[in-house]
Amino acid sequence: MFIQLLVSALAFYVTAYLVPGFIVSGWQALLVISVVWGLLTLLVKPVVILLTLPINILTLGLFTFVINALLLMIMSKIVPGFSVAGFRTALIAAIVLSLVNMFLSKLAQ
Numbered sequence: 001m002f003i004q005l006l007v008s009a010l011a012f013y014v015t016a017y018l019v020p021g022f023i024v025s026g027w028q029a030l031l032v033i034s035v036v037w038g039l040l041t042l043l044v045k046p047v048v049i050l051l052t053l054p055i056n057i058l059t060l061g062l063f064t065f066v067i068n069a070l071l072l073m074i075m076s077k078i079v080p081g082f083s084v085a086g087f088r089t090a091l092i093a094a095i096v097l098s099l100v101n102m103f104l105s106k107l108a109q
Helices: 001-017 028-044 045-051 052-060 063-078 087-108
Strands: 022-024 083-084
Touching: 001 022, 001 028, 001 087, 022 028, 022 087, 028 045, 028 063, 028 083, 045 052, 045 063, 045 087, 063 083, 063 087, 083 087
Parallel strands: none
Antiparallel strands: 022 083
């Protein structure tokens, strides 16, 4: 659990470095972002994926990036010190975040 929180924080840090318009100000915000992201993906994401299952099947799972982008935009409204410039930035950040998180999770094992 703690290692996954650190991996998530590092993934958000790398994503903020790579994607312009995806801004994380400070390490305190980074830790809050990691916790809120964990809660959103635990509680909200499964319900949204279930509701959008037909379109997710039609797009072969690529609609999940759109869902993640929307969750990032919601999170930018909730967490102080975190902002996303727009939907395009959120979508690019969702893709980068997925790849970085996958890579870091493999390293942490």
